Amino acid sequence: MRGVHSLGALSALTSAEGEALREHFKRVGFVFERLGAAEAILPNQLDAVRLPIVQWRLRQEKSAGAALTRLFLYDDVLTEPEAREAFGDTFALAALRGLIVAAEGGFVAPLRLSPYFGLWLLGDVLTGDPEVAMGPGATTHALSGLVPMEGAGRVLDLGCGSGTLALLAASRGADAVGLDINPRAVAMAEINARLNGLTARFLVSDIYASVGDARFDLIVAQPPFVMNPEEGAETTFLHGGRWGDELALRMIAQTPARLVAGGRAHFRIDLLMRPKEPPHGRIRAALGDAPVDLLLLIARGHSIDQAAMAYANVEDPTFGARYAETAHRYLAHMTGLGARESSQTLLTLSLPKVPRPDQSTIVLPLPSVARFSVEALAVLEAGLGHASLPPTALVGHKLSVAPGAQFVERRGAADRNAQSQVSVSFPGSWQGEQSLSESALALVQCLDESPSLGHAIAAYAALLETQATAVEAEVLRMVRELLARGVLRVVR
Ligand SMILES: C[S@@+](CC[C@H](N)C(=O)[O-])C[C@H]1O[C@@H](n2cnc3c(N)ncnc32)[C@H](O)[C@@H]1O
Structure with a gap:
């Protein structure tokens, strides 16, 4: 259609x-x-x-x-x-x-009309038409959780579509701007502002071209990230280049110069995984020597078969002849590139308040990037901060399993003697379900019962009938990993 x-x-x-x-x-x-x-x-x-x-x-x-x-x-x-x-x-x-x-x-x-966190937002039915203006969808969600409930300051929604994130920010008191290269998207965003009684500025813009040298406290973007098998035939809201990440990388490269000191930018993109080339390498290369910290959360995405079917379904929602032809074209393109799977990513760039000589790059595989929120990000960052403490500081802290944890034990139904698999699950939360090795489970129990990590190391060593010094390095490695993944928290 x-x-x-x-x-x-x-x-x-x-x-x-x-x-x-x-x-x-x-x-x-x-x-x-x-x-x-x-x-x-x-x-x-x-x-x-x-x-x-x-x-x-x-x-x-x-x-x-x-x-x-x-x-x-x-x-x-x-x-x-x-x-x-x-x-x-x-x-x-x-x-x-x-x-x-x-x-x-x-x-x-x-048109679609979506009730969305107290707003009503118009958007087009998603088809392969180049003019389509995208309203809120499932992938918009991870970003909407990162718009603070109040006091976000100057907020920029880059590639705003029908204005969802800019208007959400405006409804929470931010001074919001939305940019989009598609004039129809900008027109739709302006209608949405009137429909919701909100004030925000919307401009037609190729990336940041229309905002002069303005800087922002918060930038949110969900760029088009779908690989394009057909040179020249772009669907503006969908395609991001031959691999799909080219446009996003151009946006990312220009972003540090648009942030105030202490400002942050969040990008939600699916990345087609390139053989032997980790995504953070390409992102850092695009950023050059920009003095920003990079946090890249990666969750497993679609297989290339699933991706091909999903994108072909946008082109032909009736599952007709064009669906089959398009799915084949996507599949042949991804196979030709040597890609096997895609990943869902949430990327955060932070410009430090006070310039530092070095920048951090943290890549964290997580079960889900779908349920992110300002609070989840704060917890994650605190966990990463504690994970990087020197051993002398870390051993003095009391550690415990993060709130909301449920332990799940699975044993193969057919074989009663089979080894059980234990995991820790955080229903409805970004930590999802994470498997725990037998030693990690034993350690978690020692941590819960001990007043500090130092005491827990002694208890764990006693369990293994060995000396604390023999297990300390391995315990610290496990603890750092569990802190970074949000399974453990420091108790104050
Ligand atoms: C995937 S949609 C996201 C829409 C909206 N932010 C959301 O999350 O619902 C990507 C948007 O980026 C816009 N876009 C594509 N190329 C752009 C460019 N060079 N500069 C600015 N916006 C662009 C598209 O028109 C589209 O509205």
Whole structure:
């Protein structure tokens, strides 16, 4: 499906009309929590497979909130009586501004409208059309958690799409700017600002070209990161170059000069793993001698087969002939490059408040980058800080398993004598589930029962019937790793 819906009627949306729509959406329960409940139906399946099931469940509810959810987010048609009931007093306004259009069987929504943390954000249905303006999606989430609840100062949303992150920051009191190379994205972001009664500046810009020499406290970006098998045929919101990371690296290279001292930039990108070339090497090379610390969190991403299917599904959501042809093209391209898998990454650049002669580069494999938040990042950084303490300082601290931990033991059902596998799980959190070796588990128990790491080393050595000096180096190595991965915390 190509072609985008004209924004002509919506461009005339006034602030008063925006307020009327918001009040109505709130009143009938077309809110973020409802979207969360709908997304919990068959999660992790391709949309095309789960769509009919989600639509059916929402139809059973027979409420205005459920009807608006299936209309705006799950491609369903509302009969005219359903649409009139769902929109109530705002029905004529919704039709006037083109939020709904008449179609066979009733009304459809030509744009997506997502309730998002107290905002309502318009965006295009994602297709391969070069003009598409992207609204909030699953990958936007990791970044929205990194916009502080208040007091973020000057915030820049680079590649803002329909303005999600800039508007989220503005709703929390930040002085927000959104930049996008796609004029339709900027137009949509401005409409979203009016729809939500917020003030933010949106500019058409190739990377930072339109902001002069302005600097920011916080920069957030989710650049296009999909590899492009077809030279010249770019979809602006999707493709980032032949490997997919070329545009992101250009953005990253220009970012240190855009941060105030003490400022931070967060990028969320999927990286196609290059054979024998770790991603942090390319990122550091792009940064040159910029005096920034780099933290790169990496979680396992899709296999190239899954990636090919997902991207082809954007090009042809009907799973038709173009889906098959496009999937093949992606697959042949990735195979030709020698790539085997992609990784989900969250990259943070920090410009120190006080310049230092050296910069840190930390790469941390984690089970998930999806549930990141300002608080999670603070915990992670504290863990990394403690992990790098000298032994003399570290042994004096009391260490314990991080809050929310649940220990899970698995034994093969078929073989009662099989070795059990133990892991520590943090449900709903970025630490995910991490396996623990037998020795790490024994150590964790000693740490919980001891007033300091020094005492725990002695207890662990006694368990192994050996001297503390014989195990100290190995214990310190395990402790540093568990601190860095968020499994252990320093207790104050
Ligand atoms: C993956 S979308 C992310 C949209 C939005 N930030 C979000 O998270 O929902 C990437 C955005 O980057 C924009 N973009 C692509 N090339 C750009 C460039 N050279 N300069 C600025 N923005 C660009 C695209 O138009 C698109 O809106």
